[in-house]
Amino acid sequence: MLRGLYTAAAGMTTQQRRHDTVTQNIANMNTPGYKQENSVQRSFPEMLISMTGGNPDNPDRTVGKLNTGVFAEESLSPYIQGALKDSGQATDFAIQSNISVNDPATGQPMAFDQAGKFVNANGEVTYRPEAFFTVRDNNGNVRYTRDGHFRVNGAGALLSSTGSAVLDTNGNPIQLTSAVSALKVNERGELVDSQSNQTLGTTLGISVIDRPYQLVREGNGNFRLNDTDGATARMMTANDAVSVRQGYLEVSNVDAAQSMVDMMAALRAYEANQKVIQFYDKSLDKAVNEVGRV
Known part of the structure; x- marks a missing residue:
């Protein structure tokens, strides 16, 4: 009889984690470059149950499969392009990324869905x-990071909003030799002279991650690459459909309406599992304190 109690408790824990994930997304709706997280729920392995007692030769002793609960396995981030907001600041930058990949089977560009995922005829995911x-x-x-809210310190170093050094294509910190008001960057991320429009030989280090789902969130808008499964990072090339917009910031890709729906759904599911536990508690109370006295 207690199996259902454990199942309801697992459901409460899962919905609590789902609720925490949604509230985190809502709290970061105005964070530049923030990518929302989606909680992934998965059921426990199924159990094959059979009848106890009775005739052991009964061919119908097998009752069937039973699922014993659900758990929040992980949180995944869809790297959907966020909208760009005009900030008017010379040290603010936004990335517009729409990189295409050809399907080896057809030679045609893959049709990625809104979550940035493509599944071919064999079920392989890219x-x-x-x-x-x-x-x-x-x-x-x-x-x-996708947070392009940069600043320049007193020594002329270009820093991120968290104080990290912004790197160029050679992996070196970018050092400005002119006033911030003269800072100009073209769509390829190249620093140019504001007077002559000539490139200065320094380019913002725009890294392309081939498997972004393996990025690990570290907080403050920063990610590290989990390369245990072969994920790689390379510098942007001229063939990549990537552009840099100066004076703009990429806002978060959090869907406010969907987040509110998910939060209410998690709350209702939590309350439903809570009611189940209360019913089990009443049943156990009756079995111990009333039936036991008869």
């Missing part, structure tokens, strides 16, 4: 590569 700014944190670790 994710759209995504572009990120490349930064180096205070511990010397290379990280990736």
Whole structure:
């Protein structure tokens, strides 16, 4: 009889984690470059149950399969392009990424869905590569971000909003030699002279991640690459459909309406599982305190 109690408790824990994920998305709706998280629920392995007692030769002793609960396995981030907002600041940058990949079977570009995923006829899944700014944190670790809200310190170094050094295509911190008001970057991320429009030989380090779903969120808009499964990062090339917009910021890709629906659904499911536990508690109370006295 307690099997249902455990199933309801697992459901409450799962809905609580789902609710926490949605509230985190809502709290970061105004965070530049934030990518929302979606909680993925998965059921426990099914059990094959049979009748107990009776004739052991009964061919119908098998009752069937039973699922014993659900759990929140992980949180995945769809790297959907966020809208661009005009900030008017010379040190603000936004990435527009629409990289295409050809299907080896047909030679035609893959038709990625809104989540950036393509499934071929054999069921093989391919994710759209995504572009990120490349930064180096205070511990010397290379990280990736879509938050282009940069600033320049007193020494002329270009820093991210969290104080990480913004890197160029050679992996070196970008150092400005002129005033911030003269900073100009073209669509390829190249720093140019504001007077002559000549390139200065320095380019923002735009990294292309071939398997963005393997990025690990570290907080403050930074990601690290989990390369245990062969994921790689490379610098943007001229063939990549990636452009940089100066004076703009990419807003978060959180869907406010859907987030509210998900939060209410998690709340209702949590309450339903809570009611089941209360009913089990009443049944156990009756079995122990009333039936036991008869």
